[in-house]
Structures are given as structure tokens and as C-alpha cells.
Amino acid sequence: MNPTDPNLPHAELEALKAQVQAMHDNERRLMDIVKVAAGLMLGMAAILVLFAWFASHKNYEQDKLAIQKSLETANEQRYAAFNRELDGTLNARLASREQAMDRKIAELAQSLRTQMASAGGVSSNSLAQQNEDFNRKLLLMVEVIENRNAHPFGLLYFDYAIRSVNAKNFPAAAEYFLSAALAFQRSRDEGNLNTSISRLNQFCLPNLKADDFTIRPMLDEKFAQLVEALDKGNVNGKHTVALIDLRREFTDARKRTKAK
Numbered sequence: 001m002n003p004t005d006p007n008l009p010h011a012e013l014e015a016l017k018a019q020v021q022a023m024h025d026n027e028r029r030l031m032d033i034v035k036v037a038a039g040l041m042l043g044m045a046a047i048l049v050l051f052a053w054f055a056s057h058k059n060y061e062q063d064k065l066a067i068q069k070s071l072e073t074a075n076e077q078r079y080a081a082f083n084r085e086l087d088g089t090l091n092a093r094l095a096s097r098e099q100a101m102d103r104k105i106a107e108l109a110q111s112l113r114t115q116m117a118s119a120g121g122v123s124s125n126s127l128a129q130q131n132e133d134f135n136r137k138l139l140l141m142v143e144v145i146e147n148r149n150a151h152p153f154g155l156l157y158f159d160y161a162i163r164s165v166n167a168k169n170f171p172a173a174a175e176y177f178l179s180a181a182l183a184f185q186r187s188r189d190e191g192n193l194n195t196s197i198s199r200l201n202q203f204c205l206p207n208l209k210a211d212d213f214t215i216r217p218m219l220d221e222k223f224a225q226l227v228e229a230l231d232k233g234n235v236n237g238k239h240t241v242a243l244i245d246l247r248r249e250f251t252d253a254r255k256r257t258k259a260k
Helices: 010-119 124-148 150-166 170-186 190-207 210-215 218-232 240-255
Strands: none
Touching (some): 150 170, 150 190, 170 190, 170 210, 170 218, 210 218, 210 240, 218 240
């Protein structure tokens, strides 16, 4: 049936038009439904993507923390193992050096005894001079050993200083830090030298009083040696600040009547 047929009744034509309009409306509603469904699907996809990112990010942070803790634990274990190995090496070297020094001391002592035994009527002044020569040779021997092994001795003194600080024995810690700084200065280890001086100023000197210097006279002697060494090596003023702080803290400690 042709809708344009002039013989078609008017009522049927209107019915066909209504059907066509209804089809267009249904098609439009269907497209709207499709668009809404597509929008919902895109929204759900975006939500799923965000959720997946959040979950993966959270897992990533947890994994990162776990890896970090694992690395820290491994580093601590390696550091502890290194310290044990270093202590073992230093103790072995120092033991061998001490044995060598003991042999030298025994030889010098035996030589001195022989000289004294054969001296007969030698005056007390001569005996005192021989004893002084013996002591001077002994001190020179110790100094030579420390100079040849300055860096290991510096590490050893630094370790003793930290232990003394932990035990609240600040006079002993100050003497060990001074010895460590001298050893690091001789071995040209600027990093550990500055660290030793910093720890000395931070932990020890503020906790010393005048009586401590009377009980431990080596504090004054080692301080003088360190200041002299720093003055000689103060190229382009690299030790100027350290010297100023060290002298100030040391002077304050020498004047202090009561520890902080």
C-alpha cells in the first residue's frame, strides 16, 4: 500500500504518520539508553581504573617499605659484621705490635740492667740519666708505632671514645677523642678528623671541669699536640673554625668548677 496514494483514506494516513513518529521516538529513546549505558560503562571503567591504581599504589608503598626495611636490616648486619671484622683485624695487628714492643722493651730493660750491673761505682746522676734515656727511647718507640699505623689507631681510639661516652666517662672519652683526632690528622683523614673534633666539642668538653685536667694531665698535652698539628696544617684556613671552637670549649672546660 502506497501512503501517497490520493485514494488512501485520511485516517489511515494519519495512523501511518503516528506509527512512523512512534518509531522515531522509540529509536531516540533507544539511543538515549545506549548513551546512558555507555556513560555508565565509562564511569565504571574509570572507577575500576582508579581502584586498581589505588590498590597497586598501596601495594607498591608496602613493597617499598618492606624492601627498605630489608635493606636497612641487611646494611645493619653488614655494618655489624664489618665492625667485628675491623675489631678483629685491629686487635690482631695491635696484639702483634704490642708483642714486638714488649720484646723491644724487654731488650732495652735487659740492656739497662746490664749497664747498671756493670756500672759499679757509677754516680746516681749517671743512673738517673740512663733511666731517662730509657724512658725517652720507650716513648719514641710508642710514637713511631702509632705514626706508622695512624689510621687504625685512630679508629681504635674513636671506638674507645664512643664507648666511654656511652658509659658517661667524659674525661676518658675526651682523651680518646683527642688521640683519635691526632691519629686521623697524621693519616690525613679529614672526614674522621673533623668528626672526632665535633664529637669532642659536643659530648666531652661541655661535661669536663678543672679537676678532670688535674687527674688526667694527658688532656692538656694531647690538646696542645692537636692544636699545633692543626695550626701547621691550616692551609687556606680549612681548620680555622675547628680551632676556634676547640680552643673556646677547652678554655671553658679548664675554668669550669662543676660539670654540667
